Amino acid sequence: MVISVLSGKGGTGKTTVVAALSEIAKKVIKVDCDVDAPNLYLFYKGTDIEKKNFYGGKKARINRSLCINCEICEEVCKFGAIKNCTIDLFSCEGCGACKVVCPQNAISLVEEKTADVFLTKTEKGIISRAMMGVGSDGSGKLVTYLRKNVKRFEDGKNITIIDGSPGIGCSVIASITETDVALIVTEPTKSGLDDLKRILELSERFETRVMICINKYDINSDMTAQIEAFAEDKKLFVAGKIPFDKKVMESVNTLKPITEFEDSSARKAIEEMWLRMNSYMVITKMQNNTNHNWRNVMMRVAVASDGSMVSGHFGHCEGFTLYDVDNVEVVNKSFVANPGHKPGYLPVFLKEQKANVIIAGGMGEAAQQLFIENGIEVVVGAQGIADDIVKQFIGGVLKSTGSVCTEHSHEGHCND
Numbered sequence: 001m002v003i004s005v006l007s008g009k010g011g012t013g014k015t016t017v018v019a020a021l022s023e024i025a026k027k028v029i030k031v032d033c034d035v036d037a038p039n040l041y042l043f044y045k046g047t048d049i050e051k052k053n054f055y056g057g058k059k060a061r062i063n064r065s066l067c068i069n070c071e072i073c074e075e076v077c078k079f080g081a082i083k084n085c086t087i088d089l090f091s092c093e094g095c096g097a098c099k100v101v102c103p104q105n106a107i108s109l110v111e112e113k114t115a116d117v118f119l120t121k122t123e124k125g126i127i128s129r130a131m132m133g134v135g136s137d138g139s140g141k142l143v144t145y146l147r148k149n150v151k152r153f154e155d156g157k158n159i160t161i162i163d164g165s166p167g168i169g170c171s172v173i174a175s176i177t178e179t180d181v182a183l184i185v186t187e188p189t190k191s192g193l194d195d196l197k198r199i200l201e202l203s204e205r206f207e208t209r210v211m212i213c214i215n216k217y218d219i220n221s222d223m224t225a226q227i228e229a230f231a232e233d234k235k236l237f238v239a240g241k242i243p244f245d246k247k248v249m250e251s252v253n254t255l256k257p258i259t260e261f262e263d264s265s266a267r268k269a270i271e272e273m274w275l276r277m278n279s280y281m282v283i284t285k286m287q288n289n290t291n292h293n294w295r296n297v298m299m300r301v302a303v304a305s306d307g308s309m310v311s312g313h314f315g316h317c318e319g320f321t322l323y324d325v326d327n328v329e330v331v332n333k334s335f336v337a338n339p340g341h342k343p344g345y346l347p348v349f350l351k352e353q354k355a356n357v358i359i360a361g362g363m364g365e366a367a368q369q370l371f372i373e374n375g376i377e378v379v380v381g382a383q384g385i386a387d388d389i390v391k392q393f394i395g396g397v398l399k400s401t402g403s404v405c406t407e408h409s410h411e412g413h414c415n416d
């Protein structure tokens with residue numbers, strides 16, 4: 001699963017969000033594709049396990065011993081990169097026109113090193129990153145390389161989080177292609193909304209699923225409302241709103257992810273956002289029946305239970321066994337008693353319990369609809385031991401029958 005975190009411009013808090021999500025999601029491979037300002041690695045102490053030269057393009061070179069100073073090359077160069085038979089390497093685009101016209105075969109195109117590329121091993125996993133040379137270009141190719149360079153570490157259980165370049169240039173295109181979802185971080189300003197629109201246009205071209213995060217949402221409530229209205233109009237999912245929090249500055253100054261600050265309101269908001277992101281991704285998978293491994297995310301699965309068994313009738317169950325699934329493993333299991341029947345209450349109750357999925361034997365049509373409206377995936381028709389059923393769900397082999405409970409003896413409680 002690949003999540004790309006993007007923003008229309010720099011300074012929106014994108015890297016703060018990436019560092020925090022990487023901490024919360026745990027088994028994460030990080031790719032710092034913000035190659036013009038790579039700073040994600042600063043948040044982590046690590047060891048470089050690989051360092052290579054990256055050659056991003058070619059530049060023209062003149063062999064002075066062959067050159068007769070005819071200046072034909074100067075006339076043909078559309079980039080003004082040749083003056084007095086000397087190449088300005090910053091201006092040369094490596095098009096090769098000068099090489100073609102040179103009567104002396106004095107010009108050659110030489111591979112130019114544009115960056116050092118690293119794989120850095122940290123306690124929190126691998127980071128793929130680069131340091132570009134001053135004045136170097138070819139950042140799109142470099143981003144593509146950084147992404148390919150970590151493929152060997154992907155084992156189907158981890159998540160790859162990309163700290164994308166800001167803007168809409170070729171490095172952003174390289175960041176967004178072949179990602180499962182893009183999280184666009186924006187700020188509540190007019191330029192933030194404009195930037196958001198531009199990057200959305202780009203995402204649409206690549207048919208990338210998009211979620212929105214409004215950072216420092218409380219510094220301008222009018223603009224936040226405008227961004228939310230825009231998102232609603234475009235049917236875009238606002239995954240999270242992060243408040244202004246002085247702890248973020250402390251996090252940046254001390255180079256510690258915001259998740260290390262217990263009393264941070266931004267941290268809390270990002271943690272809640274991650275749960276909503278997971279929920280959205282699971283639901284989207286269900287709706288679109290994509291082949292992506294959407295289950296490879298953290299989520300809470302609620303099973304309507306009678307003892308250790310899946311309850312046949314959701315509204316009448318003894319309670320709900322809650323399974324916290326991190327990637328593909330159950331990391332915690334707890335139980336909450338059924339709080340009782342009130343129309344429309346159980347979907348809200350389970351949303352409060354932070355459930356992303358409800359599994360039951362049978363459930364009324366109205367209840368199924370209410371769960372979906374509350375962002376909770378519904379799987380019905382399950383029978384057997386709850387622990388086994390959850391394993392089947394994680395493994396992607398448990399299919400919902402969609403069957404509606406019409407048992408008269410339950411007086412419609414399965415519709416609650």
Ligand code: SF4
Pocket residue numbers: 062066067068069070071072073074085101102103104105106107
């Ligand atoms: S075209 Fe060739 S020979 Fe003429 S000035 Fe350029 S490098 Fe020299």
Ligand code: SF4
Pocket residue numbers: 059060076077078079080081082087091092093094095096097098099
């Ligand atoms: S390779 Fe192209 S851009 Fe570079 S000097 Fe030659 S003509 Fe100019």
